[in-house]
Amino acid sequence: MAINSFSGSANVQWDQHGDLIKGPTKNAAEVDKPIAGLLYDLKARGLLEDTLVIWGGEFGRTPTDQGGDGRDHNPEGFTMWMAGGGVKGGIAYGATDDYGYFAQENKVHIHDFHATLLHLLGLDHEKLTYHYAGRDFRLTDVHGHVVKDILA
Structure with a gap:
């Protein structure tokens, strides 16, 4: 590349x-x-x-x-x-x-990284959940935790 x-x-x-x-x-x-x-x-x-x-x-x-x-x-x-x-x-x-x-x-799993980025952007990744075809989905794939130790 x-x-x-x-x-x-x-x-x-x-x-x-x-x-x-x-x-x-x-x-x-x-x-x-x-x-x-x-x-x-x-x-x-x-x-x-x-x-x-x-x-x-x-x-x-x-x-x-x-x-x-x-x-x-x-x-x-x-x-x-x-x-x-x-x-x-x-x-x-x-x-x-x-x-x-x-x-x-x-x-830091990629889901944690994404959850932390969304948090820093002012979004709660857990509130971005939607139900489709019998399963919950969200940007962090119903996983992820905000890495609070790096937050100012």
């Missing part, structure tokens, strides 16, 4: 199955200042407390190599970060095992 980065460069590769040192180093250099600038600008204008910024993907990377110069997808433990919009600043929540493969401490 190739996408354009914040700096306007075409075909920035974000899916590092190879070229593990060069690729992420280049990508981080291209987004680091724009992200910092966005957060600084939102805070300077008094908008950060009302704006939720989320950075993440749908999986992490395995702690072992894939063909010598890359890593495979890892849905078992990965990092996302949030700023502003009602979340505590300057904290880390959760941890992986010593190997870096499995989430082990304060695991």
Whole structure:
């Protein structure tokens, strides 16, 4: 998958199955200042407390190599970060095992993440339930708990 980065460069590769040192180093250099600038600008204008910024993907990377110069997808433990919009600043929540493969401490299931996002947006995910074909449905699939430890 190739996408354009914040700096306007075409075909920035974000899916590092190879070229593990060069690729992420280049990508981080291209987004680091724009992200910092966005957060600084939102805070300077008094908008950060009302704006939720989320950075993440749908999986992490395995702690072992894939063909010598890359890593495979890892849905078992990965990092996302949030700023502003009602979340505590300057904290880390959760941890992986010593190997870096499995989430082990304060695991956040995707349903919990969605419930927390909806809460931060002012919506109660449990009130978004509807009954269809003999089953209850909602955006968090009748699961999920708000991760209160990260709330400001």
